[in-house]
Amino acid sequence: MKTHMGRKNIVVTGATGLLGRHLLPILKVDNDVWAISQNPPEKESVTSVCWVKFDLAGELSGLNELLPDRIDAVIHLAQSPFFRDFPDFAQHVFNVNVNATMFLLDLARSSGCTHFINASSGGVYTFSDHLLSEKGIELLPAGSGFYPVSKQCGELLVNAYANFMHTVNLRFFFIYGRGQDAGMLIPRLVESVRQGKEILLQGKEGLHLNPVHASDAANAVMKSLELNESHTINVAGKYTTSLKQLGLIIGESLNVEAKFSIDPKQSAKDIVADISAMNTLLQKPEVELKEGVFDYCDYETKKK
Numbered sequence: 001m002k003t004h005m006g007r008k009n010i011v012v013t014g015a016t017g018l019l020g021r022h023l024l025p026i027l028k029v030d031n032d033v034w035a036i037s038q039n040p041p042e043k044e045s046v047t048s049v050c051w052v053k054f055d056l057a058g059e060l061s062g063l064n065e066l067l068p069d070r071i072d073a074v075i076h077l078a079q080s081p082f083f084r085d086f087p088d089f090a091q092h093v094f095n096v097n098v099n100a101t102m103f104l105l106d107l108a109r110s111s112g113c114t115h116f117i118n119a120s121s122g123g124v125y126t127f128s129d130h131l132l133s134e135k136g137i138e139l140l141p142a143g144s145g146f147y148p149v150s151k152q153c154g155e156l157l158v159n160a161y162a163n164f165m166h167t168v169n170l171r172f173f174f175i176y177g178r179g180q181d182a183g184m185l186i187p188r189l190v191e192s193v194r195q196g197k198e199i200l201l202q203g204k205e206g207l208h209l210n211p212v213h214a215s216d217a218a219n220a221v222m223k224s225l226e227l228n229e230s231h232t233i234n235v236a237g238k239y240t241t242s243l244k245q246l247g248l249i250i251g252e253s254l255n256v257e258a259k260f261s262i263d264p265k266q267s268a269k270d271i272v273a274d275i276s277a278m279n280t281l282l283q284k285p286e287v288e289l290k291e292g293v294f295d296y297c298d299y300e301t302k303k304k
Contacts, residue, residue, distance in 0.1 A: 007032050009068045010225075013056060013104070014077030015049075016040065018180050019119065019172075022218040023075070024049060034067050036078070056100040057092045064107055071111035073225055074104050077119045084183075086146040097150035102157050109164045116165055117224050118158045122173035122234065123148035127207075127269035134171070134232045134277055155232065162230040170220060173236035173273045176292065177214030178299045186211065186246070190297055193250045198259045199243065202266035206243025210236040210272050213287035223282040233281060236273035239289040243268075249290050253297040 008031045014020050015035030027033055028048040040051035052066045056078050080096040082089030101118065108116050124140065125132045140149055155169045176186040192199055199206070212220075212235055220235045241249075244260060251258030275285070 008072035009070055010073045010075065011067055011071055012075045012077065014079055017077060017079065018177055018214050019175060019217050020077050022177065022214040023221055026218060026222060057095040060100060060103045071108060071113050073113055073115040074108045075117045075221060076101060076104055083147040090146055093147060093150055098153045101154040105157060105161045109161060113165045115225050116158060116161065116167045117221055118154060118169050120155050120169045120171045121148060121151045122171050122271060122273055124152045124171060125271065127271055129270060131272055131274035133274040134234055166227055167230045168224045168227060169232040170224060171234045172212065172217055174209055174211035175214050175217050176211050176296060178296055186296065189247060190250050190300060193247060193256055193258045194254055196259060198261040199247045201244055201260055201262050203268040204262060205268060207268045208240055208242050208270040208272050210240045212237040212285055213292040216285040216287050220278060220282045227281065231281060233277045234273040234275055235278055236275050237289060238285045240272050241289055249293050250297060253294045
């Protein structure tokens with residue numbers, strides 16, 4: 001693909017994932033995009049996008065030859081599909097979240113990048129009864145999951161390059177939307193409700209969370225490209241819900257009674273993001289939780 005005058009060259013990893021699919025159509029309007037994916041679409045569905053077939057978990061030395069000499073921004077969204085499979089696939093997760101991040105950071109530096117956007121996770125926090133703020137985060141304790149630990153390592157590497165470009169770590173909280181992988185939280189809850197299975201709650205309501213719709217997450221990425229300083233920013237929804245409330249919304253959408261079981265011996269472990277920095281620096285989330293869940297359920301129902 002030829003670079004157009006006045007347009008920026010932007011490299012996106014994980015381009016076929018949920019967030020990538022929402023991001024590319026709006027990103028390509030004013031930019032030339034190099035979308036890296038291990039399994040790119042057979043037919044190019046988005047114009048102004050050059051698909052690059054490449055496995056970020058493998059040898060990386062040939063990647064720079066597939067990309068333009070000048071890169072204005074890198075958006076690193078890639079995630080290992082084995083993020084739950086520790087320790088069997090620890091090396092694969094490490095390669096994508098740490099090794100590839102390091103490679104892309106140095107590529108960005110040498111290619112004249114002004115921005116490096118890294119998709120991190122709300123999992124870098126420990127559960128808390130309070131809103132989770134970007135300020136004062138500590139290293140995860142011993143025994144923490146390998147995936148969030150690898151994400152925290154990636155964040156530290158990104159921060160180390162802040163003297164060379166604007167680096168932005170976006171900590172996403174429970175992204176959801178049409179076409180999401182069946183193994184993620186909201187798809188799993190939808191299928192449980194659909195099949196009449198009980199949702200296990202810790203305490204009466206279960207954990208509290210504020211999921212973010214993929215369109216709001218994509219808009220947050222777009223706005224982060226306009227930042228003129230380095231930041232770490234939570235990206236979550238504007239509505240805080242409980243696992244029980246979420247199940248009831250899903251049941252209403254499917255016209256099915258949601259069923260629950262309660263573990264009275266366990267108290268809920270909440271993971272609710274403080275989004276004041278997101279609201280100020282990026283853009284306030286717009287999608288109402290009920291609207292987003294209804295849209296997802298309707299889309300999945302029509303597929304069946």
